[in-house]
Amino acid sequence: MSIRDRLRSSKQLIADQLRMGLSPEKLSWTIVAGAGIGIFPVLGSTTLLCFLLAGFFRLNQPVIQIVNYLVYPLQLILLIPFFQLGAWMTGNEVLPFTLSELVSQFQSDFFGTISLLGWAQVRAITAWLVFIPVPMAGLRWVLLVVFRKREKRIGEKG
Numbered sequence: 001m002s003i004r005d006r007l008r009s010s011k012q013l014i015a016d017q018l019r020m021g022l023s024p025e026k027l028s029w030t031i032v033a034g035a036g037i038g039i040f041p042v043l044g045s046t047t048l049l050c051f052l053l054a055g056f057f058r059l060n061q062p063v064i065q066i067v068n069y070l071v072y073p074l075q076l077i078l079l080i081p082f083f084q085l086g087a088w089m090t091g092n093e094v095l096p097f098t099l100s101e102l103v104s105q106f107q108s109d110f111f112g113t114i115s116l117l118g119w120a121q122v123r124a125i126t127a128w129l130v131f132i133p134v135p136m137a138g139l140r141w142v143l144l145v146v147f148r149k150r151e152k153r154i155g156e157k158g
């Protein structure tokens with residue numbers, strides 16, 4: 001499926017959600033939540049986090065999960081920057097990210113390396129918490145404007 005086809009199907013999904021009664025506000029919150037949680041710097045956790053968040057705030061489960069999966073490449077791209085930003089914010093050393101260095105650390109001090117990685121993960125989550133509000137607020141504002149216009153057009157068509 002080409003990018004153009006994916007964009008068309010995404011537009012159709014949004015139009016369908018608005019036609020079925022999902023408000024522009026709720027749809028924008030759903031997409032922003034899926035995108036924000038989707039780049040959370042803990043691999044393997046985002047599906048469950050999106051499920052819980054959507055259940056708690058009564059957001060659209062299919063839409064939040066689709067957005068979560070669509071931003072997965074961003075999660076991978078931002079993983080190391082979140083680790084580095086977290087280390088910088090707390091004044092800690094950046095972890096080595098080469099396989100040979102990690103293997104060497106595990107061989108020399110297995111439990112110490114586990115602890116080191118755990119704290120690095122906490123720092124990456126802290127960086128995510130600091131970084132995420134501004135871009136997500138901007139994204140929500142843009143989506144809200146777009147969805148309100150789209151809802152008007154759908155209403156005019158009948």
